[in-house]
Amino acid sequence: MPPETKEPKRTSIGLKIENFTKSYDSVEVLRNVSLDVQPGEIFVIMGPSGSGKSVLLKHVAGLEIPTNGRIMIDGKDIAHPKTRSQLHMALVFQAGALFNSMSVFDNLALFPREHRLYDKKVLNEKVMTALQTLSLEDAAGKFPSQLSGGMRKRVAIARALVMEPEWILYDEPTSELDPTMGATITEIIADLREEFGVTSLVVSHDRDLALTIADRVAILMHGDLLELDTPENIKKSENPKVKDFLNPVIDIKNPRFKRKD
Numbered sequence: 001m002p003p004e005t006k007e008p009k010r011t012s013i014g015l016k017i018e019n020f021t022k023s024y025d026s027v028e029v030l031r032n033v034s035l036d037v038q039p040g041e042i043f044v045i046m047g048p049s050g051s052g053k054s055v056l057l058k059h060v061a062g063l064e065i066p067t068n069g070r071i072m073i074d075g076k077d078i079a080h081p082k083t084r085s086q087l088h089m090a091l092v093f094q095a096g097a098l099f100n101s102m103s104v105f106d107n108l109a110l111f112p113r114e115h116r117l118y119d120k121k122v123l124n125e126k127v128m129t130a131l132q133t134l135s136l137e138d139a140a141g142k143f144p145s146q147l148s149g150g151m152r153k154r155v156a157i158a159r160a161l162v163m164e165p166e167w168i169l170y171d172e173p174t175s176e177l178d179p180t181m182g183a184t185i186t187e188i189i190a191d192l193r194e195e196f197g198v199t200s201l202v203v204s205h206d207r208d209l210a211l212t213i214a215d216r217v218a219i220l221m222h223g224d225l226l227e228l229d230t231p232e233n234i235k236k237s238e239n240p241k242v243k244d245f246l247n248p249v250i251d252i253k254n255p256r257f258k259r260k261d
């Protein structure tokens with residue numbers, strides 16, 4: 001049974017993605033991507049829809065196998081079942097992936113119950129602690145359909161916290177939220193790093209999130225890693241595609257859906 005501590009089990013030496021390529025039915029969706037994420041870092045992968053962000057995250061979570069290249073954690077290949085079983089990694093899905101027929105409490109308790117990880121009292125404490133961390137203790141008995149979009153995202157993050165992960169992977173944590181809710185989730189991601197030292201790999205097209213809380217930002221476009229740098233340097237990028245992505249100029253005389261370039 002894992003020790004009862006709020007501190008993450010810090011054993012990681014980081015994540016290394018090496019020459020990663022992924023094809024589905026001979027269509028390459030990610031090409032030769034290499035990057036590393038340091039323990040304790042908030043690393044944001046930005047890119048437009050369809051650029052391959054979720055595909056990359058699924059591979060980091062070990063849910064799929066690369067076509068070429070490899071993903072290493074602690075110097076071990078993440079595709080190996082033994083490596084995955086030792087990982088303290090949680091994935092927060094874009095849509096939350098909550099069970100609507102279950103209360104918030106039961107959504108958080110489901111995985112540890114199914115795997116018989118804790119006795120009832122310890123599980124209760126862990127679930128309530130995770131809810132309190134996200135100021136959700138009053139929502140324990142509610143059902144997902146009774147919550148706002150922002151609260152559902154917070155529940156999805158709280159569910160990840162129950163397992164006291166060392167790594168949290170977030171897929172579009174602020175999508176479909178209004179700007180204030182988006183800012184709240186952004187603050188939560190930063191706070192979880194401050195409080196628990198969680199290493200955070202975030203994929204998002206949210207410019208505010210990336211440029212305020214990231215230690216480093218990678219820009220992915222159409223399957224290629226275009227740039228990898230600090231937010232300060234990314235903001236100053238001279239790459240026209242990066243500039244257009246971060247600060248799109250609306251030009252009604254020459255609209256981009258009619259442009260040939």
Ligand SMILES: Nc1ncnc2c1ncn2[C@@H]1O[C@H](COP(=O)(O)OP(=O)(O)O)[C@@H](O)[C@H]1O
Nearest residue numbers: 024025029047048049050051052053054055056
């Ligand atoms: N299981 C799959 N089979 C075939 N194509 C896929 C699969 N998953 C994703 N793709 C394709 O890979 C590309 C990148 O998708 P995705 O990673 O979901 O983009 P996003 O950056 O919006 O998260 C898209 O063109 C998508 O259609």
Ligand SMILES: [Mg+2]
Nearest residue numbers: 053054055172
């Ligand atoms: Mg996606």
